[in-house]
Amino acid sequence: MLLSVQPTEIGIVSTIFGFVVPGHQTWYPRAFHATAARGAGGAPGRSYLLTITDGTSTVASVGADDAGTEPGTCEITWCTTPAASVSVGPQGVSVAPLAPFMLQAGYQIVGTIVGAVAGDAWLDATAWFDFAYTTPPGVQ
Amino acid sequence: MTLYVVRPPNPAPGSDWIATVPGQYLYDLRGITATLTPFSGASGIAHDASGNGNDGTYLPQTIQPTAFTAGLVVGDLALQAGFPGGGVNTLIDVPPGVVDWTTNFTIMFWLTNNTNFYGTQYPFVGFAASGVTQTLTVQIDIAAGVSTLLIYDSIPGDGVWTSNPAPGFDDGLPHFVAISYDGSNMIFYVDGASIGATTFGFSPGPDATPLDTAHIGQTAQMPEIIDEYAIVRSALDVGDLDGIYALQGNFALYAPQVLTYLPTVYYHLDDTITAVGRQVTFAVTDGHAVVERIPTGFAESVLPGPFTYSWQPKLSSSTQAAGGLSTTVAIPELVLPAGYTFGPSTLDLGGSDRWSDIAIWWDSDLMDIRDGMYDYRFAPGWKLDYHYDPNAA
Numbered sequence: 001m002l003l004s005v006q007p008t009e010i011g012i013v014s015t016i017f018g019f020v021v022p023g024h025q026t027w028y029p030r031a032f033h034a035t036a037a038r039g040a041g042g043a044p045g046r047s048y049l050l051t052i053t054d055g056t057s058t059v060a061s062v063g064a065d066d067a068g069t070e071p072g073t074c075e076i077t078w079c080t081t082p083a084a085s086v087s088v089g090p091q092g093v094s095v096a097p098l099a100p101f102m103l104q105a106g107y108q109i110v111g112t113i114v115g116a117v118a119g120d121a122w123l124d125a126t127a128w129f130d131f132a133y134t135t136p137p138g139v140q
Numbered sequence: 141m142t143l144y145v146v147r148p149p150n151p152a153p154g155s156d157w158i159a160t161v162p163g164q165y166l167y168d169l170r171g172i173t174a175t176l177t178p179f180s181g182a183s184g185i186a187h188d189a190s191g192n193g194n195d196g197t198y199l200p201q202t203i204q205p206t207a208f209t210a211g212l213v214v215g216d217l218a219l220q221a222g223f224p225g226g227g228v229n230t231l232i233d234v235p236p237g238v239v240d241w242t243t244n245f246t247i248m249f250w251l252t253n254n255t256n257f258y259g260t261q262y263p264f265v266g267f268a269a270s271g272v273t274q275t276l277t278v279q280i281d282i283a284a285g286v287s288t289l290l291i292y293d294s295i296p297g298d299g300v301w302t303s304n305p306a307p308g309f310d311d312g313l314p315h316f317v318a319i320s321y322d323g324s325n326m327i328f329y330v331d332g333a334s335i336g337a338t339t340f341g342f343s344p345g346p347d348a349t350p351l352d353t354a355h356i357g358q359t360a361q362m363p364e365i366i367d368e369y370a371i372v373r374s375a376l377d378v379g380d381l382d383g384i385y386a387l388q389g390n391f392a393l394y395a396p397q398v399l400t401y402l403p404t405v406y407y408h409l410d411d412t413i414t415a416v417g418r419q420v421t422f423a424v425t426d427g428h429a430v431v432e433r434i435p436t437g438f439a440e441s442v443l444p445g446p447f448t449y450s451w452q453p454k455l456s457s458s459t460q461a462a463g464g465l466s467t468t469v470a471i472p473e474l475v476l477p478a479g480y481t482f483g484p485s486t487l488d489l490g491g492s493d494r495w496s497d498i499a500i501w502w503d504s505d506l507m508d509i510r511d512g513m514y515d516y517r518f519a520p521g522w523k524l525d526y527h528y529d530p531n532a533a
Contacts, residue, residue, distance in 0.1 A: 081472055
């Protein structure tokens with residue numbers, strides 16, 4: 001098993017980020033960490049959702065709370081720990097529980113800002129996982 | 141697997157501590173404990189976020205009138221220890237910038253004339269920026285059975301406002317006197333009632349505004365008749381003063397919960413005192429990017445602490461007692477390779493907050509053959525507290 005930390009690019013739709021388990025790999029996620037910029041007016045309806053699909057169907061969906069005054073930022077971690085959130089002024093930190101599991105190639109992990117308003121956007125997102133090759137690279 | 145309990149050195153005040161997994165080791169974290177002492181252990185130095193230092197003194201109080209927004213300068217003249225002299229010329233110098241005497245203040249004191257004194261008393265004398273020219277002056281004229289309060293906006297005599305007659309201050313009983321000013325309206329208050337109000341403005345000119353050093357107390361040739369004074373940096377109204385008068389004495393009972401500055405302590409004008417702040421989080425990085433950040437918490441309500449934190453896989457609890465907090469926070473099971481870092485990452489950490497008594501309990505798997513030339517296990521300054529190697533002879 002190999003340990004990897006992999007950032008992702010934030011696309012044109014800045015309220016969504018995504019990872020895809022590449023071919024010939026199996027992922028054992030440890031944590032997903034992301035930072036959201038938060039515009040004014042999103043609280044209290046704003047939240048953050050991590051959705052795992054097999055490419056077609058949703059197999060898991062985990063919500064995380066928003067924290068902090070607006071405008072501001074919020075760091076969200078999905079990992080194996082109870083939910084909690086704290087904030088100091090516009091700086092929020094939130095964690096949501098994520099059970100340990102295994103993801104095969106083709107599975108997608110998508111982070112979404114729910115109830116987003118103008119100014120909301122993901123600034124960065126990082127996946128931390130152990131992975132194994134299901135088929136040695138280069139072998140058909 | 142070899143079990144270690146190690147202790148990194150305490151970081152400098154105002155700094156979080158960070159542990160880096162040393163080379164050639166795989167850390168299997170079992171538990172971490174650390175103590176956060178706000179204000180470096182001093183009892184209640186408020187957090188000043190301005191960056192200018194000179195934190196004030198934090199005094200939790202049981203009574204908190206909403207009228208007190210910030211800053212009560214309190215002192216006790218003549219009848220208690222702590223102020224020199226205690227008699228004539230017993231003055232407290234309020235430094236420049238503590239109070240804006242031209243726009244927003246209340247002066248109040250208790251007066252007990254048990255010496256049959258008749259004459260003039262100056263409980264407040266303010267000076268202009270030159271430090272020489274007297275500007276705002278409060279004068280009390282005590283005559284048999286009647287007293288008068290006067291306000292001068294400069295010496296001598298021009299801009300005088302004279303109150304209606306007040307109850308006599310020659311009866312040997314304690315009397316409560318307050319002068320409140322909001323930049324335009326001035327109220328005179330004695331013993332539970334307003335004795336007059338007026339619109340009052342300072343004379344223009346460099347010697348009139350703003351006031352600089354102010355002397356509070358008893359000026360020359362006066363006996364000890366003023367005691368228990370307080371200055372509030374807001375203009376209290378009659379309702380506020382009714383509540384204070386009803387407490388009959390000790391101003392410290394209603395000192396604001398935010399801060400109290402003693403007049404002998406000089407502080408910066410732009411101190412930003414934050415009563416609410418600090419949140420501890422636990423962060424793990426791969427040496428470059430944050431991979432996890434776990435909220436841990438902080439409780440301002442039980443200041444001054446200390447606060448003991450314990451991070452352990454799967455466990456979470458919190459107990460709170462007066463003056464401190466003990467928190468156990470669940471973290472994921474963390475097996476970290478060399479170069480990874482972990483430790484608290486505190487939001488709005490105070491400049492004099494101090495982490496101490498840090499202990500890390502971990503199992504190790506050697507990723508490589510141990511080099512006998514030097515010890516890879518610990519960073520400089522770390523101490524081994526416990527070590528168990530099942531393979532040791």
